[in-house]
Amino acid sequence: MGRGWSGSTGARKRTGGMTLPPAGAPANRPDRDRAAIPFPSHANRATNPYVRRRENRMIGMNHDFDLFVIGGGSAGVRLARIAAGHGARVGIAEDRHWGGTCVNIGCVPKKLMVMAAEYGLGATDARGFGWDMRAVAHDWPGFIAAKDREIGRLNGAYTGLLERAGATIFNARARFLGPHTLMVGEQHVTADRIAIATGGQPLRPAIPGADLAIVSDDAFHLPARPEHVVMVGGGYIAVEFAGILAGLGSKVDIVYRQPLPLRGFDPDLRAGLAEALAANGIGVHHGVEPVRIEAAGARRRLHLSNGHMIEADCVFFATGRAPNVAGLGLDKAGVTARPGGAIPIDEDYRTNVPHIFALGDVTDRLNLTPVATAEGHALADTLFGNRPRRISLANVASAVFSIPPLATVGVTEDAAPDGAKVFVARFTPMRHTLSGRARKTMMKLIVDAETDQVIGAHMLGEDAAEIMQGLAVAITAGATKADFDRTIGIHPTAAEEFVTLRTETRRVNRGGESAKPRAAE
């Protein structure tokens, strides 16, 4: 068969009166592979309805695996773990770090870095509350080492989860050789179904000297904190790292093309954040693009489209991400991708090849960890759990962990229907009445005028993400403004503003200008 090993021959084990291949991994693979690939237990195979159905029909038995997952990130790990838990024979390959972007070079280490920055700012703010704070200094290498220990622990947790579920894990890169065949490291593997969960990677603008800049993947392992950084980009990764580095003591400039950062977010959030960036001492350069980068010894010179040049220790590109499909051999399997690499799928995550699925960031729909994991779970339940289901991408809440953070759920004012009611509050949060920090909180509700349903909620300010998660439940459940109004607040909190917003600020007026926000303080 020309393959390293095959699941179609070899020892069989008897389980519950049915003939099963040996747990998860085929039996006749060479001994050299045995150490590399753990043998899963598949303890739950005998009782699982999927296994019984498959055993009865003998589907998928010509292949090594019922499902092979390419990519051990948020989507792939969840899919593999739940599918194996349903009793499927699952293989999963990861060539870099288990847990993928989120755990290693995304959400988790990023949030730890935000926390590190906030501690420093909090120490300054504490003076306003009577604390005698002496000069504080941040130990960057010590912090990075502590962060890496935690990430290492999480890596282990992910592989442990997969092994306990009975999946066969491959620490290797996978690529297609054909519609059912993969090259995984040095091994040929076949699978009845294949899922592509290879995520995304940072993009660099095509300008001279682009390689002299770092991208987010690098930012988590810098040996020292750069004294002066220029962030290029106005998206969430750019504003988050601007806040982190400024909070830790770097001089930061941020350069973006749009008039305001965070294109696609609510306009009041965007304006509020631009103000907050400047209030944090960040140099904001909007309406400009990078043209080229030059090295000046260890320093970098970033030339801008307005003719200005900024010299700094580090240029940091946060200029978007692209689906990770290079070298996957999609053509060998007949899978089509869009020009930027995104793999189109139907509502059940099927690519144009019906037994090949794609999920998570590689589909470039809503690139968030909870979406990727929800998709993985739904696909596993659909294929192997006898519970077909789909994920709705409506009303998915999200946050930007800028300093201060912002969070959002539902429609923005720009996208709200004509006539929608807009309620806005803008105030100095309690902690900054004493800290002396110039920082505002902004909260906004958008209400459908006909149904009274709250169709959008937006917040900029401390704890925005934590608050928005609760509101997302209410909005997903279809809460009306009257429901918000009859909810009694928790006092004293910032969140109580969301249930005490009584005065309509303006109406969405597609025929003309909306009224200006009231200057509520």
Ligand SMILES: Cc1cc2nc3c(=O)[nH]c(=O)nc-3n(C[C@H](O)[C@H](O)[C@H](O)COP(=O)(O)OP(=O)(O)OC[C@H]3O[C@@H](n4cnc5c(N)ncnc54)[C@H](O)[C@@H]3O)c2cc1C
């Ligand atoms: C800096 C940053 C901050 C972020 N912050 C947040 C946040 O706060 N909240 C949030 O919800 N989302 C955040 N995200 C987005 C989030 O990380 C992604 O949406 C999520 O990780 C997508 O999961 P995934 O499984 O699709 O892809 P990934 O997590 O990227 O996993 C894909 C995996 O596939 C592996 N792989 C690729 N090709 C192959 C191959 N051929 N063979 C084997 N393995 C392969 C990769 O090594 C990778 O580990 C952030 C992203 C970044 C970059």
